[in-house]
Amino acid sequence: MAAKLPHVYQPVAEISPQIQSKKQRKMSTVSAMPEAFEKYTDYLNQLNEKRERVVKASRDVTMNSKKVIFQVHRISKHNKDEVLEKAAKDLEAVTDEYMLRLVRELHGSDFWKLRRAYSPAVQEYVEAATLCEFCKTGNLLKLAEINRSLLRLSDPSLEPLQINILDYLLGVGDLTGELMRLAIGRISDGELAYAERICTFVRDIYRKLTLVAPLMDDNSEMKKKMETMLQSVMKIENACFSVHVRGSEFIPILGSSDPNFSFLGVSDMDL
Structure with missing residues (x-):
């Protein structure tokens, strides 16, 4: 009677079905890797293309938002209503045309992944x-009000683009710099009361943000904004203080058309 072969030499047909299924699963996993890698590559390519479109849309938002800001700086006590009406129309155009394009580009995607591409535009x-x-009502526009105005641009079936609290606070930080320039301009135009109101408003914003900024120690942008904001507050305060202390030497408009106006106390005939 022939001796039984050792277990290691048993035919393939006698191998356990469980071992065969494990081998099959291993082989199918290896064959699926190129397909998964190809899908991931396509995803990255689509994300890069979307990023390029978002950057272009953000550039348009930034540029046209700056035009609105420049328009507001044309304000004076003689043309306030006209300038603010024009600025409001320009801002509405930015929302309906350029912000709409940005919102559409970010529809249906994890837009937080592209935040660095569109965050500067949102802040502007x-x-x-x-x-x-502020120029119309003297109040601060709230984040909820801004996001409410953007809801009409979104497709209801998709997740709407909403400005986050960080981008809002960074934008408010930039606002204080523009208000500082506006206050200096109003002082030179003789509107000291308006400049003092701006000073109080900017000081209140800075005071409230000092309560929030410590919670964002890891954000370098916010630290820089806070430093710039403090400088803006000090510049407005110093300008208003100088006018009060040296009021007799204050010249509202250099080269006034008033016939009784004299430069540094010297009549025009003596110049």
């Missing part, structure tokens, strides 16, 4: 919108 838009609101 917040700056323009809050500046217009």
